[in-house]
Amino acid sequence: xxxxxxxxxxxxxxxxxxxxxxxxxxxxxxxxxxxxxxxxxxxxxxxxxxxxxxxxxxxxxxxxxxxxxxxxxxxxxxxxxxxxxxxxxxxxxxxxxxxxxxxxxxxxxxxxxxxxxxxxxxxxxxxxxxxxxxxxxxxxxxxxxxxxxxxxxxxxxxxxxxxxxxxxxxxxxxxxxxxxxxxxxxxxxxxxxxxxxxxxxxxxxxxxxxxxxxxxxxxxxxxxxxxxxxxxxxxxxxxxxxxxxxxxxxxxxxxxxxxxxxxxxxxxxxxxxxxxxxxxxxxxxxxxxxxxxxxxxxxxxxxxxxxxxxxxxxxxxxxxxxxxxxxxxxxxxxxxxxxxxxxxxxxxxxxxxxxxxxxxxxxxxxxxxxxxxxxxxxxxxxxxxxxxxxx
Amino acid sequence: xxxxxxxxxxxxxxxxxxxxxxxxxxxxxxxxxxxxxxxxxxxxxxxxxxxxxxxxxxxxxxxxxxxxxxxxxxxxxxxxxxxxxxxxxxxxxxxxxxxxxxxxxxxxxxxxxxxxxxxxxxxxxxxxxxxxxxxxxxxxxxxxxxxxxxxxxxxxxxxxxxxxxxxxxxxxxxxxxxxxxxxxxx
Amino acid sequence: xxxxxxxxxxxxxxxxxxxxxxxxxxxxxxxxxxxxxxxxxxxxxxxxxxxxxxxxxxxxxxxxxxxxxxxxxxxxxxxxxxxxxxxxxxxxxxxxx
Numbered sequence: 001x002x003x004x005x006x007x008x009x010x011x012x013x014x015x016x017x018x019x020x021x022x023x024x025x026x027x028x029x030x031x032x033x034x035x036x037x038x039x040x041x042x043x044x045x046x047x048x049x050x051x052x053x054x055x056x057x058x059x060x061x062x063x064x065x066x067x068x069x070x071x072x073x074x075x076x077x078x079x080x081x082x083x084x085x086x087x088x089x090x091x092x093x094x095x096x097x098x099x100x101x102x103x104x105x106x107x108x109x110x111x112x113x114x115x116x117x118x119x120x121x122x123x124x125x126x127x128x129x130x131x132x133x134x135x136x137x138x139x140x141x142x143x144x145x146x147x148x149x150x151x152x153x154x155x156x157x158x159x160x161x162x163x164x165x166x167x168x169x170x171x172x173x174x175x176x177x178x179x180x181x182x183x184x185x186x187x188x189x190x191x192x193x194x195x196x197x198x199x200x201x202x203x204x205x206x207x208x209x210x211x212x213x214x215x216x217x218x219x220x221x222x223x224x225x226x227x228x229x230x231x232x233x234x235x236x237x238x239x240x241x242x243x244x245x246x247x248x249x250x251x252x253x254x255x256x257x258x259x260x261x262x263x264x265x266x267x268x269x270x271x272x273x274x275x276x277x278x279x280x281x282x283x284x285x286x287x288x289x290x291x292x293x294x295x296x297x298x299x300x301x302x303x304x305x306x307x308x309x310x311x312x313x314x315x316x317x318x319x320x321x322x323x324x325x326x327x328x329x330x331x332x333x334x335x336x337x338x339x340x341x342x343x344x345x346x347x348x349x350x351x352x353x354x355x356x357x358x359x360x361x362x363x364x365x366x367x368x369x370x371x372x373x374x375x376x377x378x379x380x381x382x383x384x385x386x387x388x389x390x391x
Numbered sequence: 392x393x394x395x396x397x398x399x400x401x402x403x404x405x406x407x408x409x410x411x412x413x414x415x416x417x418x419x420x421x422x423x424x425x426x427x428x429x430x431x432x433x434x435x436x437x438x439x440x441x442x443x444x445x446x447x448x449x450x451x452x453x454x455x456x457x458x459x460x461x462x463x464x465x466x467x468x469x470x471x472x473x474x475x476x477x478x479x480x481x482x483x484x485x486x487x488x489x490x491x492x493x494x495x496x497x498x499x500x501x502x503x504x505x506x507x508x509x510x511x512x513x514x515x516x517x518x519x520x521x522x523x524x525x526x527x528x529x530x531x532x533x534x535x536x537x538x539x540x541x542x543x544x545x546x547x548x549x550x551x552x553x554x555x556x557x558x559x560x561x562x563x564x565x566x567x568x569x570x571x572x573x574x575x576x577x
Numbered sequence: 578x579x580x581x582x583x584x585x586x587x588x589x590x591x592x593x594x595x596x597x598x599x600x601x602x603x604x605x606x607x608x609x610x611x612x613x614x615x616x617x618x619x620x621x622x623x624x625x626x627x628x629x630x631x632x633x634x635x636x637x638x639x640x641x642x643x644x645x646x647x648x649x650x651x652x653x654x655x656x657x658x659x660x661x662x663x664x665x666x667x668x669x670x671x672x673x674x
Contacts, residue, residue: 176424
């Protein structure tokens with residue numbers, strides 16, 4: 001009988017990490033990830049989780065410690081947000097180049113300045129190119145489930161890449177909702193023990209993290225790119241297996257009422273659930289609106305997105321970050337790129353909302369759908385618009 | 392779906408009330424979503440907590456702008472914080488006070504007919520818990536005003552949360568449940 | 578502050594600078610207090626320890642009597658002054674509404 005409990009999403013994440021029987025955790029506390037790591041450190045201290053919790057003085061050291069641990073063959077977990085991710089950023093890029101299967105839960109929070117502890121996607125977007133697999137979840141159950149999924153994918157020998165699991169800071173991490181927790185018994189052999197392909201071992205010395213020359217670097221990066229793209233097959237296979245065992249089926253591109261939709265809203269993260277409520281409301285009023293909630297961000301599922309979106313007339317992409325001085329919303333720019341050169345391109349409108357935890361509302365999505373349709377009637381494409389901006 | 396907004400001050404347990412209700416509702420097989428108005432909270436500063444309870448899965452994640460119920464843990468908030476903002480027509484204000492409904496209505500700056508549920512929770516809390524922390528007491532008032540759950544549904548969550556001092560809090564909740572007066576059309 | 582009271586983006590200072598020094602003095606925290614200190618001026622020894630200890634700079638010296646008193650605009654009712662007063666001139670009393 002699955003255990004259905006009310007708990008804070010952060011704690012449901014820690015429970016999953018515990019059930020995965022990780023070997024090493026190294027993390028530095030930062031709002032809004034704190035409940036995750038505090039709970040894990042308590043679990044380790046009280047003997048409920050047999051793991052090494054390496055205390056560090058900064059996030060940069062945390063990621064360095066994680067790299068060392070994973071290289072030595074440990075199942076490794078960390079978590080951070082915002083400024084913490086920025087502080088560890090140089091090593092985040094290295095972790096993927098070293099092909100280390102570290103799992104990170106990123107409690108998405110805005111990047112300073114001004115200083116903000118509230119949630120948006122600017123932290124992950126500023127690190128889009130780091131070479132990690134990236135998932136986005138929209139509720140606590142998906143967050144709990146994807147901890148298991150992340151380790152399984154990361155450690156698969158056909159992948160061996162670090163995974164970043166994104167959940168909205170505060171609006172997911174600090175919310176209490178029902179979860180069906182996966183127990184050790186129920187997990188079974190879904191997550192086999194981590195068997196590293198190569199590990200640091202004095203008996204069999206290797207060098208990890210070499211320097212490179214102009215003559216080698218390009219090929220090294222190509223190999224890494226291929227690995228990231230190649231992970232998609234395993235990602236899909238693992239979701240399929242998860243669905244068979246646990247009855248919850250996940251996809252790279254989640255759709256709601258898109259089959260006959262004329263206008264499709266695209267979003268990522270917790271705001272997708274609010275968007276779903278808005279779509280249901282608009283459908284009840286006779287409007288042919290649908291929703292795409294993007295679950296897999298890296299590797300970017302361009303084919304799947306084109307397949308779903310090309311039947312619509314209007315696509316309204318909702319970003320929770322801005323690429324300053326550039327293409328506006330990062331997600332929108334990637335979707336537009338995905339369509340370049342293909343026939344059947346819908347009108348793509350870009351909206352930015354929910355920066356630094358500004359409340360994302362059902363009415364915002366209704367406005368977005370209306371506005372996107374209005375813009376689609378014009379001759380020229382329009383720049384992105386910020387919902388709720390005081391001007 | 393019922394949407395409830397709590398108003399309190401940091402340190403008075405508004406968030407704990409919302410959480411305990413959520414856990415009780417979920418344990419009963421319902422769906423619930425509880426969250427504070429996120430931010431840096433400080434003892435004494437006005438805080439908000441939200442909770443939604445439904446028999447169906449809850450998807451919307453925005454702040455509660457049009458509550459069905461508003462719970463005011465600390466009467467000193469009246470006049471400073473617009474506690475009744477957005478209250479749905481026919482919604483009820485559950486308030487910790489020893490004042491008359493007329494005085495409360497004036498402080499709330501409300502007109503027309505309003506529904507109130509009043510109890511002197513500070514008195515009950517002082518007597519049964521020994522401190523003027525009214526969060527668990529006000530759960531009793533809320534349950535009396537709305538009937539969304541029964542006091543016995545809160546016993547396990549409160550025991551989990553409060554351990555040794557759970558019994559006093561449960562007593563305070565039960566006494567408030569008995570003493571809360573519902574005033575239709577104040 | 579309601580959403581409509583907040584500044585428009587064009588009204589912000591460059592780099593979000595806060596150019597009014599000591600802007601916290603406009604922030605009323607007196608209503609946070611559930612208890613406030615009441616000083617008996619007869620017992621007050623004018624030692625100034627309450628002023629020294631107050632974490633919020635919410636004590637002041639009455640220039641006529643010389644005794645110390647509380648600034649209710651800021652006082653959060655922490656009770657440190659009452660605790661530290663060597664002559665027990667300060668008592669914490671419940672704020673009645």
